Amino acid sequence: MEAAYRPTLRTTPTRYAERARYDRQSVHDILDEALVCHVGYVNSGSPVVLPTTHARLGETLYLHGSTGSGPMLAARTAPSPGLPICVTATLLDGLVLARAAMHHSLNYRSVVVVGTARLVDDQAEKRRALQALLDHIRPGRSADCRAPNTRELAATGVLALDLVEVSAKVRNGGPSDDLEDRALPHWAGVVPLSLTAGTPEPASDLGGATPLPAYLR
Amino acid sequence: MEAAYRPTLRTTPTRYAERARYDRQSVHDILDEALVCHVGYVNSGSPVVLPTTHARLGETLYLHGSTGSGPMLAARTAPSPGLPICVTATLLDGLVLARAAMHHSLNYRSVVVVGTARLVDDQAEKRRALQALLDHIRPGRSADCRAPNTRELAATGVLALDLVEVSAKVRNGGPSDDLEDRALPHWAGVVPLSLTAGTPEPASDLGGATPLPAYLR
Numbered sequence: 077m078e079a080a081y082r083p084t085l086r087t088t089p090t091r092y093a094e095r096a097r098y099d100r101q102s103v104h105d106i107l108d109e110a111l112v113c114h115v116g117y118v119n120s121g122s123p124v125v126l127p128t129t130h131a132r133l134g135e136t137l138y139l140h141g142s143t144g145s146g147p148m149l150a151a152r153t154a155p156s157p158g159l160p161i162c163v164t165a166t167l168l169d170g171l172v173l174a175r176a177a178m179h180h181s182l183n184y185r186s187v188v189v190v191g192t193a194r195l196v197d198d199q200a201e202k203r204r205a206l207q208a209l210l211d212h213i214r215p216g217r218s219a220d221c222r223a224p225n226t227r228e229l230a231a232t233g234v235l236a237l238d239l240v241e242v243s244a245k246v247r248n249g250g251p252s253d254d255l256e257d258r259a260l261p262h263w264a265g266v267v268p269l270s271l272t273a274g275t276p277e278p279a280s281d282l283g284g285a286t287p288l289p290a291y292l293r
Numbered sequence: 294m295e296a297a298y299r300p301t302l303r304t305t306p307t308r309y310a311e312r313a314r315y316d317r318q319s320v321h322d323i324l325d326e327a328l329v330c331h332v333g334y335v336n337s338g339s340p341v342v343l344p345t346t347h348a349r350l351g352e353t354l355y356l357h358g359s360t361g362s363g364p365m366l367a368a369r370t371a372p373s374p375g376l377p378i379c380v381t382a383t384l385l386d387g388l389v390l391a392r393a394a395m396h397h398s399l400n401y402r403s404v405v406v407v408g409t410a411r412l413v414d415d416q417a418e419k420r421r422a423l424q425a426l427l428d429h430i431r432p433g434r435s436a437d438c439r440a441p442n443t444r445e446l447a448a449t450g451v452l453a454l455d456l457v458e459v460s461a462k463v464r465n466g467g468p469s470d471d472l473e474d475r476a477l478p479h480w481a482g483v484v485p486l487s488l489t490a491g492t493p494e495p496a497s498d499l500g501g502a503t504p505l506p507a508y509l510r
Contacts, residue, residue, distance in 0.1 A: 086339070090366070091359050111388070111486075112399065114331035114381055116342035122303070125333035125342055127383040127403050142308050149307070164331055166344040168488065171328070171430050173509075177438050178445045180427060182329065186344050210397060213388050214484075221394050221479045228395040250496045262438045263506050264499050267431075268491035269328075271385065278482040279467045281475055289480050292390075 077135075086190050087243035097244040100135075106187045106244055107132045108212070110165035111271070115139060117150055117161045130163065131208035132239075137163060137189060138196075138205035139235045148233035151195050158192040163237060171267040174251035175260040183248050183266060190241045196234040205234045216291040294352075303407050304460035314461040317352075323404045323461055324349045325429070327382035328488070332356060334367055334378045347380065348425035349456075354380060354406060355413075355422035356452045365450035368412050375409040380454060388484040391468035392477040400465050400483060407458045413451040422451045433508040 080098040113130045131138050151159040170183035196202045210218035251264045297315040330347045368376040387400035413419045427435035468481045
């Protein structure tokens with residue numbers, strides 16, 4: 077397997093080409109760190125963008141939802157080979173403040189995946205995908221909960237999107253003001269941002285005998 | 294003005310209807326807190342979803358970008374009245390772990406806005422929108438940086454989307470396991486998540502005489 081995705085017209089940015097990355101490692105790392113993504117599809121000619129969770133297994137990205145949800149209904153009624161979607165995951169790393177209004181920015185890492193999603197019919201693949209979605213929350217969780225039963229499995233739709241047409245985009249570092257602006261009396265720099273996990277809060281009906289698992293500590 | 298947006302077919306969720314909110318205050322609060330949104334549009338029949346920043350002024354949402362960026366080019370070539378877009382902003386509040394795989398979830402607050410975006414041609418409105426985008430980073434920033442000059446203004450496109458077809462969706466609280474699962478020996482509860490700002494890092498070329506402004510402290 078090649079170490080990088082091949083850029084296409086759709087995955088080549090119109091601006092800031094130097095921020096684009098196509099190596100699999102960068103793409104995988106961003107997808108694996110992001111807890112949510114935004115999935116876009118076309119419904120009656122109009123764009124729809126919804127937040128959802130995802131999980132990557134090798135070179136396939138999985139999304140899930142109720143079989144009655146918008147994306148699942150769209151996928152079920154899409155003509156072969158499936159539903160054209162765009163999945164975008166974005167990690168926010170900082171506010172970038174420049175002396176010039178124009179050069180304000182954000183530090184971020186994002187991945188855009190475009191392609192045709194297929195509904196997963198194979199029950200073994202579906203179970204693997206749902207396990208991956210649980211382990212994406214915290215590694216180890218799929219082995220520490222009650223697995224879905226037949227009824228629950230039937231009520232859940234899983235979409236698979238192969239990682240073929242993919243790009244990452246990364247902005248990091250400080251502001252890049254024009255030379256003639258650098259002496260201006262405005263503060264410039266970066267305010268780092270990170271998604272922070274707080275102290276786990278047990279469910280109100282959790283028995284006192286159930287300890288916090290190691291993967292949540 | 295009515296206190297709530299009117300639900301439409303497109304802004305009525307297919308599931309978890311109890312999580313939907315249409316009051317302006319909830320929608321405004323989420324849009325104002327979110328530092329990025331994801332904008333979706335249709336390009337040659339395919340969905341495109343890109344992360345971008347936004348700002349709200351009253352009942353209008355503004356997005357900006359290089360005039361050469363994908364969304365701006367699409368807006369410029371869209372037939373009247375403009376480019377159909379969907380803008381979604383999502384705040385992540387927690388991981389929800391249930392005893393049953395099926396009931397794992399996230400706590401979140403999201404807003405979906407659908408409508409037709411218009412390119413802002415009026416120069417005064419454009420300047421106001423760009424100021425709002427700066428003040429969205431941190432209130433007060435637009436007055437503490439060099440305003441865009443004529444060349445920069447011309448190179449920047451601004452899209453306006455009126456808040457008409459809008460919904461928020463909020464999930465909060467603990468897991469909701471089925472009664473028969475509550476005695477299972479799996480930990481259940483919420484891991485709170487929040488986007489945290491770290492210590493501001495001055496630009497490497499910032500003079501020592503430029504203090505950190507109050508709005509960043």
